[in-house]
Amino acid sequence: RKEVEQDPGPFNVPEGATVAFNCTYSNSASQSFFWYRQDCRKEPKLLMSVYSSGNEDGRFTAQLNRASQYISLLIRDSKLSDSATYLCVVPHGGGKLIFGQGTELSVKP
Amino acid sequence: DVKVTQSSRYLVKRTGEKVFLECVQDMDHENMFWYRQDPGLGLRLIYFSYDVKMKEKGDIPEGYSVSREKKERFSLILESASTNQTSMYLCASSSLRDRPYEQYFGPGTRLTVT
Numbered sequence: 001r002k003e004v005e006q007d008p009g010p011f012n013v014p015e016g017a018t019v020a021f022n023c024t025y026s027n028s029a030s031q032s033f034f035w036y037r038q039d040c041r042k043e044p045k046l047l048m049s050v051y052s053s054g055n056e057d058g059r060f061t062a063q064l065n066r067a068s069q070y071i072s073l074l075i076r077d078s079k080l081s082d083s084a085t086y087l088c089v090v091p092h093g094g095g096k097l098i099f100g101q102g103t104e105l106s107v108k109p
Numbered sequence: 110d111v112k113v114t115q116s117s118r119y120l121v122k123r124t125g126e127k128v129f130l131e132c133v134q135d136m137d138h139e140n141m142f143w144y145r146q147d148p149g150l151g152l153r154l155i156y157f158s159y160d161v162k163m164k165e166k167g168d169i170p171e172g173y174s175v176s177r178e179k180k181e182r183f184s185l186i187l188e189s190a191s192t193n194q195t196s197m198y199l200c201a202s203s204s205l206r207d208r209p210y211e212q213y214f215g216p217g218t219r220l221t222v223t
Contacts, residue, residue: 008149032210042216043214043215043216044152044199044212045214046212087151091210095157095159095203095209095212096154096157096167099144101149101150102151
């Protein structure tokens with residue numbers, strides 16, 4: 001089993017839609033998780049951190065389910081500018097990160 | 110603003126050539142990383158360094174070496190480039206103490222080996 005797994009998509013949604021991505025991880029000892037965003041032909045950038053129960057930042061909500069070992073990212077009222085690849089990330093100790101392969105989101109007008 | 114720069118955006122090399130990819134960060138970060146990113150495989154760690162002259166192998170170090178002579182600079186070396194090393198190479202840095210899991214990435218170098 002891969003350490004971090006994501007549905008690669010693409011998820012094609014209309015503007016204003018609510019969309020959710022899931023990510024599963026294999027190391028049950030992991031305490032914190034992250035979502036990075038990568039725009040087309042750009043570098044990844046940190047979007048949100050997820051600790052304990054979850055995190056909310058505007059239209060974005062990240063949640064953690066330890067029992068089932070998955071993290072979710074919910075985007076409400078999708079904008080065209082939300083089109084990107086969303087990377088689920090799990091720390092591996094010593095500052096190292098394990099990246100999922102990413103979920104591609106395309107928001108259409 | 111943190112800035113991570115990479116020496117080239119695009120590079121074309123021939124099989125067997127020695128290739129140097131340079132990365133410089135201006136935030137005095139202790140940690141520096143080299144990844145490659147391929148479709149369907151995501152980001153994979155090649156090497157990382159947590160201090161000057163210190164280096165550790167990542168998940169796919171074969172065919173690569175690194176050099177960190179100064180804190181701000183981390184170089185990736187392909188000793189003898191092969192076609193399976195055609196990829197996007199991303200450098201990143203992070204602080205050892207302050208939010209160590211927030212990595213700042215450079216714009217990437219797209220390397221093609223022919």
